[in-house]
Amino acid sequence: MWWWGIRSGDGYERTCPGSRIAENRPFLKAREQEETHMNSFSEDEVEHFKENGFVVKHDVVDRDLLEPAVEKFWDEMELDRDDPASWSGGGRKGNLPCSQDPVVRATLLDTPLQDMCEELVGKDTLQINNYTFAKPVYPTGKTPDEWEPPEHGHLDGHGLVDGSVQPFTIAVTVNMAEVKPKGGGFTVWPGTHKRVHEYFRNHSILNGLKSLQDEQGNWDSLPEAVENPGPPGTVTFWHNKMMHSAGNNCRPDIRMACVSRFSRKNLIDTQFEMYEDMWEDWAI
Template sequence: MGEESISRGKRRYRHSESHPPPQKAIYMFSFDLSAMVENSRGAVEFTEGERREFKHNGFLVIPDAIDDEALGQIRDVVWDSIPEDPESRDDLLEAEYRNLGGKDPSVTDREPFYPIWEQMFSYADELVGGDSLIAPEPSDLDGWLSLNLNFPDEGRPEDANSPSTSDISGHVDGFGDGFSEPPGFTIAGTVYVDRVPPRGGGLTVWPGSHWSAAEHFESNDVEGFVDAQSNQNEPPYDVGDPFEVAGGAGSLVLWHGRLQHTTGVNLGSNVRVGLFKRFHHEDYDDHWEQDLEQPFAHWPAIQDIDTKGTHLQ
């Protein structure tokens, strides 16, 4: 598996000694499939470098995490569940972003989702370490269903007046309208059901913003954060430039619960179909307040990894 190195412009961070900033504005996604080995739980093992990359940036891209057969079943469910014609761009342009979740009656077949969520859980739990996350249950398919459809926007990539990644703002899940305690979650996963090219509606993140959130919470309360994000539609601190995650079908993006993110601009011809799931530490309710200031305090496989001197190049 080859490597892809993506360089961005200068980013600004405000970090304390306990919250080390990324050393360079270079994000390298180099998940080495040859280094993956099955363990007794059917999960994978991550190298220390991959764990360091996640700690550093707050997200990690895993290509080819989900097999084609499982993805094909999801595609069938999608087009059986929505009225739009996938071959009609005009039809798709008129549609709005849609999340088919929970007990959405338009999704009549939930069975194909569970094997994928089970695989997502295996990756996430292995990355966190210590068998820490709450495992999915087949009986809770309604609660596990989260299918995000990002329909094409007006405009084309070659049009200078089309929307761009720099025009959008992000958010931190669980800290806005409808806030309740405990807010947020430990880690999330997003699976691309089809290939997502640049400016094709991919997950867009603000690398390192989980550290910015931690520093913010050292001297600010949760209520102020919620008020600011509800009113401004973005967190109350500077996090630099966004990065859009492109990837092939079956790519899995794991990302930290306090990472700022949003749905990307889609100037392509296709619907970006993504499977999304949040995962909680089994004791999340007891230590979520500590997690706000110490984002890896309860991540046994990552908490002691040193990011000082990290050079992702």
């Protein structure tokens, strides 16, 4: 299985999962407490997820589920569907109200997404943390030649304004319609999940990443950002400590995606535990 990524060049960059990992990769290790059989992810994809914090799979969500959900996006974006010139700058911002619509929820509930996440985390360990945040990214009005990656990402659920946390374990971002390169695709900073995990072994998760960032939220020496475009039904599976952002949309189309998060059923009791081996309580 190949994953599509875009760094700072033009077009799609076709890269084998794990191609940025050292050649002598260990085989998928079995946990003593259970033998985990991977049906959906190859060994290379599992290693790619562990090393980079994300993995991309295509054709996971059936288009018969996606098409009605896309209609719901159009119902609520407050734009003239027949006037593409009006889309630049966008309509309704934030998570659309249709995030709670049964048609949109079906793109999570009537799919193998939770089972696939449990292949990575552990069978019967997860519950839905939030349903299908419906997230449009509107055209900026710039051309692909003017595209630049986001300056910095963010970390979900840590160091919130009220001093609380909203932890989760693993998340999925689903392309509801085609997302072209430089078209606002879900963007990650590979490997930052490991850096963040190590940071929180010595700092409270209640304070977020303040000492790693300047006042603008910028980090020093971040890896190169990777945008994840792809056809409808493309899914990015990503670790809870992955730095991420929506990409800048320099295409004429609206980027339509849904983000859902899963948490361990016992996460309320274990959210402050930071194992030396960050995969200690995963199935991989």
